[in-house]
Amino acid sequence: MIKRVVDFFGDEEHASQRRRLFYLVLVLIVIADFLVHREHAEYLWDRLPGWSAVYGFLSCVLLIFVSKFLGHRAGLMRREDYYD
Amino acid sequence: MTDFVHPALLFILGALPIPFLNGSIRKAYLLLIPALAILAVLTIQPGSYGATQFIGQEILIAKVDKLSIVFATVFTIMALIGTVYALHLPRPGQHVAAFVYVGSALGVVFAGDYLTLYLFWEGMAFASAYLVFAQGGRQAIAAGFRYLMVHITGGVVLLGGVILSGLSTGSLLFGPIAGEMGVGAYLILAGFMLNAAVPPLNAWLTDAYPEATVTGAVFMSAFTTKTAVYVLARAFPGTELLVWLGTAMALYGVVYAVLENDCRRLLAYHIVSQVGYMVAGIGIGTEMAVNGATSHAFAHILYKALLFMGAGAVIYVTGRRKLTELGGLYRTMPLTVALYMIGAFAISAFPFFSGFVTKSMVIAAAGQDHRAVMVLALTMASAGTFLHTGLKLPYYMFFGTDRGLEAREPPRNMLVAMGMAAVLCIAIGVFPQPLYALLPYPVDFEPYTGVHITESLGVLMFTALGFVIFLRALDPENTISIDTDWFYRKGARVFMWIAGKPLARYEKAVSDVSETAALPFLHGAARAGLWIDLTAVDAVVNGVARSIQRGGGALRRLQTGVVTHYVLAMIVGVIAATVVFTVASR
Numbered sequence: 001m002i003k004r005v006v007d008f009f010g011d012e013e014h015a016s017q018r019r020r021l022f023y024l025v026l027v028l029i030v031i032a033d034f035l036v037h038r039e040h041a042e043y044l045w046d047r048l049p050g051w052s053a054v055y056g057f058l059s060c061v062l063l064i065f066v067s068k069f070l071g072h073r074a075g076l077m078r079r080e081d082y083y084d
Numbered sequence: 085m086t087d088f089v090h091p092a093l094l095f096i097l098g099a100l101p102i103p104f105l106n107g108s109i110r111k112a113y114l115l116l117i118p119a120l121a122i123l124a125v126l127t128i129q130p131g132s133y134g135a136t137q138f139i140g141q142e143i144l145i146a147k148v149d150k151l152s153i154v155f156a157t158v159f160t161i162m163a164l165i166g167t168v169y170a171l172h173l174p175r176p177g178q179h180v181a182a183f184v185y186v187g188s189a190l191g192v193v194f195a196g197d198y199l200t201l202y203l204f205w206e207g208m209a210f211a212s213a214y215l216v217f218a219q220g221g222r223q224a225i226a227a228g229f230r231y232l233m234v235h236i237t238g239g240v241v242l243l244g245g246v247i248l249s250g251l252s253t254g255s256l257l258f259g260p261i262a263g264e265m266g267v268g269a270y271l272i273l274a275g276f277m278l279n280a281a282v283p284p285l286n287a288w289l290t291d292a293y294p295e296a297t298v299t300g301a302v303f304m305s306a307f308t309t310k311t312a313v314y315v316l317a318r319a320f321p322g323t324e325l326l327v328w329l330g331t332a333m334a335l336y337g338v339v340y341a342v343l344e345n346d347c348r349r350l351l352a353y354h355i356v357s358q359v360g361y362m363v364a365g366i367g368i369g370t371e372m373a374v375n376g377a378t379s380h381a382f383a384h385i386l387y388k389a390l391l392f393m394g395a396g397a398v399i400y401v402t403g404r405r406k407l408t409e410l411g412g413l414y415r416t417m418p419l420t421v422a423l424y425m426i427g428a429f430a431i432s433a434f435p436f437f438s439g440f441v442t443k444s445m446v447i448a449a450a451g452q453d454h455r456a457v458m459v460l461a462l463t464m465a466s467a468g469t470f471l472h473t474g475l476k477l478p479y480y481m482f483f484g485t486d487r488g489l490e491a492r493e494p495p496r497n498m499l500v501a502m503g504m505a506a507v508l509c510i511a512i513g514v515f516p517q518p519l520y521a522l523l524p525y526p527v528d529f530e531p532y533t534g535v536h537i538t539e540s541l542g543v544l545m546f547t548a549l550g551f552v553i554f555l556r557a558l559d560p561e562n563t564i565s566i567d568t569d570w571f572y573r574k575g576a577r578v579f580m581w582i583a584g585k586p587l588a589r590y591e592k593a594v595s596d597v598s599e600t601a602a603l604p605f606l607h608g609a610a611r612a613g614l615w616i617d618l619t620a621v622d623a624v625v626n627g628v629a630r631s632i633q634r635g636g637g638a639l640r641r642l643q644t645g646v647v648t649h650y651v652l653a654m655i656v657g658v659i660a661a662t663v664v665f666t667v668a669s670r
Contacts, residue, residue: 052542060550067342
């Protein structure tokens with residue numbers, strides 16, 4: 001059973017199924033975020049349905065590109081024999 | 085004392101017979117000790133044990149309260165899991181080191197005074213360093229020495245702080261730092277922060293952990309930083325500095341994880357990131373925040389160990405550790421993939437996994453304390469956590485480009501250990517109440533609300549969307565990253581140059597001066613001395629010499645030339661000196 005689940009995420013033949021499932025999950029999460037009951041909204045963004053999706057996506061993009069910028073342009077990444 | 089068995093003692097004394105046992109007897113014994121320790125912690129009663137006096141100071145070997153019990157519980161559980169994972173090792177060395185390491189960590193957790201704490205603190209550093217040295221090879225041994233040097237320096241700073249604060253307050257009992265923070269308190273804080281890997285004192289962790297043995301790294305990922313979290317929670321709750329350092333730390337680890345190519349170093353950067361949540365929670369210092377930090381430490385030890393065990397299994401089987409050299413292992417290691425992913429979901433705080441019920445408590449505590457920036461920063465770090473441990477690492481390690489590596493599942497004991505950790509990761513996520521009941525303060529927090537679930541899933545799954553879109557930008561690169569260890573790794577070179585060039589030149593100049601100016605004067609003085617010596621002193625000396633000869637004969641009989649006799653004599657001397665000192669200081 002475990003092997004079949006793992007294979008589903010690995011094998012090329014399930015790629016299109018995987019993609020459809022993934023997009024379905026994304027849509028369902030956003031819809032659920034609109035339907036869910038919000039009691040006490042502490043901050044402005046707590047009142048915005050779909051905020052977490054936007055923030056998660058932006059965080060991901062920001063982290064990737066800021067880190068790679070620091071690595072390549074600010075010189076954090078060095079050749080492996082740097083300390084030798 | 086009879087109703088209290090110190091779990092640290094179980095491990096440290098229990099380590100002694102390991103080298104003399106073999107085969108399945110040793111395996112059974114190795115499992116018995118952690119099992120007994122779990123039992124000892126489960127039956128432990130809050131209170132103070134082992135109060136005594138030493139050189140005029142109050143000593144309290146064990147102070148048991150709710151905070152120490154939480155940490156001791158997870159430490160002993162982790163010791164059992166780590167031991168199962170290491171059960172296949174043929175040689176006893178690492179088992180002994182791991183037991184002493186765990187025992188020392190438990191010693192710190194129960195220490196009621198700073199001297200006891202310091203003793204176990206150093207024990208932890210030395211025992212864990214062995215787990216790096218045991219890997220062998222130039223790289224590991226160099227990293228082990230750096231690790232040891234950093235921790236000894238940190239230990240000296242801690243001891244300095246302990247002495248200074250002991251002088252100013254008159255007590256060495258370990259507890260919340262009261263009143264104004266003096267130099268002593270700051271030194272203690274620095275010593276604690278070093279072990280918690282708070283930047284810029286973090287580089288020892290990411291330098292050494294990936295160089296440790298496969299099984300040793302699992303132990304290391306659990307104990308050193310979390311004992312530091314414990315002592316910070318005990319002594320420095322509500323320290324504003326920790327809020328900001330902790331938040332920065334959570335993002336710091338995530339940024340470096342993007343750049344990392346070594347699988348266990350990537351995970352090590354996520355220790356830095358996750359400990360950031362705990363440090364920040366302790367900095368906030370409210371009951372909910374300390375509860376959050378404590379419970380997150382509990383969950384973190386289990387899922388982090390699971391992740392290290394997964395990566396360790398890959399290294400054990402393939403002998404490779406770089407993401408650029410791994411890939412396509414899911415066909416041959418499906419169980420490892422599944423178990424690793426449970427750890428990844430737990431660290432990413434997916435609903436029904438352990439991180440969800442603990443990490444969110446820290447973030448909620450920050451929200452309650454009206455710290456909007458911190459809430460946003462920690463949420464961003466959560467996205468980064470899933471991005472790396474949940475997506476990037478498994479993608480490039482298990483899926484991605486198939487490198488055609490010969491692989492199989494790791495030995496059964498490794499899989500069993502991973503299974504134990506995985507069960508706990510899910511159990512805590514589904515039934516958080518037993519963990520909440522262990523926490524130092526009453527818990528008024530419900531993780532499973534509709535908003536919390538949809539918001540968490542939103543952040544996580546849209547992070548996955550970003551990953552899918554920008555996958556190529558995340559391709560691992562064959563590089564290493566400069567961290568704050570640059571200062572002592574390159575700095576050591578400057579030091580050696582100074583020792584080699586200017587110092588050597590200075591020494592030569594001094595010896596030149598002595599040859600040209602000082603020597604003729606010394607010759608003259610020596611001639612005069614010789615004359616006095618021959619005429620006057622000789623007579624006296626001859627008399628003395630005869631008596632010394634007689635004494636020397638007696639002494640010669642005492643000198644056996646056996647080193648152990650000398651050591652024994654020295655120990656007797658030290659004990660005698662201590663006795664004299666304690667009696668005199670009364």
